[in-house]
Amino acid sequence: xxxxxxxxxxxxxxxxxxxxxxxxxxxxxxxxxxxxxxxxxxxxxxxxxxxxxxxxxxxxxxxxxxxxxxxxxxxxxxxxxxxxxxxxxxxxxxxxxxxxxxxxxxxxxxxxxxxxxxxxxxxxxxxxxxxxxxxxxxxxxxxxxxxxxxx
Amino acid sequence: xxxxxxxxxxxxxxxxxxxxxxxxxxxxxxxxxxxxxxxxxxxxxxxxxxxxxxxxxxxxxxxxxxxxxxxxxxxxxxxxxxxxxxxxxxxxxxxxxxxxxxxxxxxxxxxxxxxxxxxxxxxxxxxxxxxxxxxxxxxxxxxxxxxxxxxxxxxxxxxxxxxxxxxxxxxxxxxxxxxxxxxxxxxxxxxxxxxxxxxxxxxxxxxxxxxxxxxxxxxxxxxxxxxxxxxxxxxxxxxxxxxxxxxxxxxxxxxxxxxxxxxxxxxxxxxxxxxxxxxxxxxxxxxxxxxxxxxxxxxx
Amino acid sequence: xxxxxxxxxxxxxxxxxxxxxxxxxxxxxxxxxxxxxxxxxxxxxxxxxxxxxxxxxxxxxxxxxxxxxxxxxxxxxxxxxxxxxxxxxxxxxxxxxxxxxxxxxxxxxxxxxxxxxxxxxxxx
Numbered sequence: 001x002x003x004x005x006x007x008x009x010x011x012x013x014x015x016x017x018x019x020x021x022x023x024x025x026x027x028x029x030x031x032x033x034x035x036x037x038x039x040x041x042x043x044x045x046x047x048x049x050x051x052x053x054x055x056x057x058x059x060x061x062x063x064x065x066x067x068x069x070x071x072x073x074x075x076x077x078x079x080x081x082x083x084x085x086x087x088x089x090x091x092x093x094x095x096x097x098x099x100x101x102x103x104x105x106x107x108x109x110x111x112x113x114x115x116x117x118x119x120x121x122x123x124x125x126x127x128x129x130x131x132x133x134x135x136x137x138x139x140x141x142x143x144x145x146x147x148x149x150x151x
Numbered sequence: 152x153x154x155x156x157x158x159x160x161x162x163x164x165x166x167x168x169x170x171x172x173x174x175x176x177x178x179x180x181x182x183x184x185x186x187x188x189x190x191x192x193x194x195x196x197x198x199x200x201x202x203x204x205x206x207x208x209x210x211x212x213x214x215x216x217x218x219x220x221x222x223x224x225x226x227x228x229x230x231x232x233x234x235x236x237x238x239x240x241x242x243x244x245x246x247x248x249x250x251x252x253x254x255x256x257x258x259x260x261x262x263x264x265x266x267x268x269x270x271x272x273x274x275x276x277x278x279x280x281x282x283x284x285x286x287x288x289x290x291x292x293x294x295x296x297x298x299x300x301x302x303x304x305x306x307x308x309x310x311x312x313x314x315x316x317x318x319x320x321x322x323x324x325x326x327x328x329x330x331x332x333x334x335x336x337x338x339x340x341x342x343x344x345x346x347x348x349x350x351x352x353x354x355x356x357x358x359x360x361x362x363x364x365x366x367x368x369x370x371x372x373x374x375x376x377x378x379x380x381x382x383x384x385x386x387x388x389x390x391x392x393x394x395x396x397x398x399x400x401x402x403x404x405x406x407x408x409x410x411x412x413x414x415x416x417x418x419x420x421x422x423x424x425x426x427x428x429x430x431x432x433x434x435x436x437x438x439x440x441x442x443x444x445x446x447x448x449x450x451x
Numbered sequence: 452x453x454x455x456x457x458x459x460x461x462x463x464x465x466x467x468x469x470x471x472x473x474x475x476x477x478x479x480x481x482x483x484x485x486x487x488x489x490x491x492x493x494x495x496x497x498x499x500x501x502x503x504x505x506x507x508x509x510x511x512x513x514x515x516x517x518x519x520x521x522x523x524x525x526x527x528x529x530x531x532x533x534x535x536x537x538x539x540x541x542x543x544x545x546x547x548x549x550x551x552x553x554x555x556x557x558x559x560x561x562x563x564x565x566x567x568x569x570x571x572x573x574x575x
Binding site for chain 1: 303310350
């Protein structure tokens with residue numbers, strides 16, 4: 001169990017490990033099976049976005065540990081020509097010339113936080129899903145974060 | 152001279168050579184004198200009437216193993232060793248009917264027995280005694296705390312299991328007849344609850360192979376945007392699993408909310424009341440049209 | 452073997468057994484469309500029970516497969532969508548209504564029977 005997974009995206013074959021890593025990391029963080037599927041699906045959309053528009057990029061998935069909640073942050077970056085009109089790309093029903101659709105609106109709906117930064121130097125999509133800890137988990141957190149005292 | 156130890160998740164800070172050798176020496180002593188010290192410990196256990204469910208010979212054999220592991224744990228002090236020790240302790244003793252307070256009790260008694268032995272050993276050199284205790288006390292207390300915490304965690308694990316079992320059993324989805332489920336929703340519906348209900352409904356569709364689900368919201372006063380979207384999504388998700396959903400008990404207020412939100416009510420089957428909804432469900436189940444019921448009117 | 456394809460009378464049953472790459476999805480679509488036409492199938496079932504992710508591309512591909520099969524005279528039913536996957540799918544900006552779906556293979560065969568018996572006097 002690690003807290004980060006890094007998947008290079010160079011072809012559509014890479015989408016399979018990207019989904020699997022996303023699901024594994026989500027499960028390690030205690031996300032429900034449904035949320036793990038939502039996350040893996042969003043990662044799939046984002047990975048395809050890289051493959052079909054740029055061809056080369058990277059997805060980095062990180063576990064975020066906070067006292068009351070856990071998060072899985074996915075950062076997908078590429079060095080492509082950039083999305084000229086981000087607003088438009090996020091609109092419902094927008095499809096690129098290739099007709100594949102950018103998948104971004106879908107990914108945004110699947111995750112909680114979603115951000116895109118795009119320029120002619122490349123595009124970075126940052127998306128995060130959160131889950132709140134329940135009573136028992138919070139008790140355990142508090143226990144484990146207190147320093148042990150000397151006899 | 153009080154310093155706070157590191158968190159239980161880290162190894163104790165590397166001791167200086169002198170401290171390390173003090174620890175090494177005291178551990179060697181505890182090993183060399185183990186017969187006597189074990190006997191003393193056993194005596195105190197019996198005096199305190201702990202481990203009363205075990206016979207003297209059982210106690211004796213347990214004591215041997217536990218003592219040796221304790222000294223090992225003093226020596227290495229790593230979290231993993233301690234936790235393994237605590238687990239081992241529980242697994243050895245608790246199945247025999249020993250209570251957790253007894254386990255902690257005997258660990259603390261052992262701590263006391265060894266501390267006293269150290270007092271006696273170094274009684275002529277109080278400075279040395281001081282250094283030995285500086286080394287011994289935190290190590291011994293870490294063991295006690297780890298054992299205590301492991302019981303708490305075990306309890307919490309049991310609570311969690313029970314919670315899950317209760318959650319499983321208390322699904323609000325009712326199977327009224329073959330292939331037909333009802334999900335009555337009552338009270339305030341927030342996003343989290345809506346999500347849970349959706350998951351439970353879909354799981355029920357799968358396990359009971361339902362073809363029609365009636366979602367009754369008579370008992371829901373208002374819904375907000377998020378929940379309304381959730382309802383629509385639930386209906387669609389049910390369809391993807393081959394089940395038709397009928398929404399009943401839609402108040403005119405909620406109907407208006409849905410319309411205002413742009414929900415296409417034509418895409419949702421709605422019926423005024425539960426009774427009507429059940430009749431519609433029967434119709435869907437009993438009379439199958441030539442076209443599948445899960446596509447709205449589509450030309451050929 | 453990623454996809455097992457069986458013929459059952461007038462029907463073709465395709466079971467996807469593991470996660471597929473986009474190219475494999477496209478290849479499958481071409482393959483099934485071709486078989487449906489060549490074998491003059493009246494019904495196609497695609498079992499996606501083994502997929503734990505169905506994203507918008509796969510969903511769209513299934514829709515387009517169904518449309519192509521329709522042009523070749525076959526109805527298509529998608530079966531086996533898992534609960535978690537169904538929940539994910541409804542987040543897409545896609546109209547999934549054209550897809551005919553059923554819970555599992557048995558239900559799918561029933562649905563095909565109904566779909567392909569248009570004009571039959573007494574639908575069950």
